[in-house]
Amino acid sequence: MPDSTSPAPVLARIASDASCLRRALRVHSADRDASTLAARITDAQELASTALRLFLTLSPQASRPSPGDLLLLHRVAQITKAAQDATAELTAALARAMENQRRQAAATSRRVVLIGPTPQQFIESAADLLDRIPALCDAISRDRPKSPCH
Template identity: 70%
Template sequence: MPDRFTSAPTLDRITADASTLRRDLRALPVDHAHVLAARITDAQQLASTALRLFLDLAQHASQPSPADLLVLDRVAQIARAAQDAGAELTAALARAVENRRRQAGAESGRVVLVGPSPQQFIESAVDLLDRIPALSQPYPATS
């Protein structure tokens, strides 16, 4: 299985991309659906990069050692966090569009919105992305 130094550039890029996405989400205006859709594709790309790294690492580990399994576990958790963040952002997008539709269709100026707000979904996505840097930290050398 490739060692830490082989996968380090990819993990560094994943961490940097997750940080950029978190920063962008914190500054995101919830009422801009097209911007939110772009952030969803960013989260999906992050998950895709992690899954490609997982495949590359797993391909070289016919008899994985405990250290190899730790690496695979961390990369799988990174992919899951990114995918879950993308799902939360998709839920935020759907809720934002639904809220706009309800407000546009309301005869009175007052609309009661039920459930988590788009911003709550976005905050959940940020929390998921916050896990990625810790998972990308150096791990034991593989054998």
């Protein structure tokens, strides 16, 4: 029976999901529509939820956490933050895209002045944040001692 306290399977899923989402954001940037972007936001939210559930699962295990336990919790918190920040960036991209469409529809001339970061810039920022997650998962796996007795 696998060790129920081992975060390895969850970390592997988080790293895989983050990589898939990052690829989807970088590959399909030209043909982005609002519903696709909303689906990517949902994916990022699920990723953040999974990481936060892992944190909650691991945090009560040690009444007096060791430095290694604290490092693990810190890294899982960093993963959660990166996923939540990516969600926020994608949400900002969606809001900016909708604002741009609204301005273009309301424009009386053909030329519309758009200010601030573009939706694509927010999407690229989200992809950069997601890029960090597999490395953090790998760092946790490297730091966790393999215990054959558990």
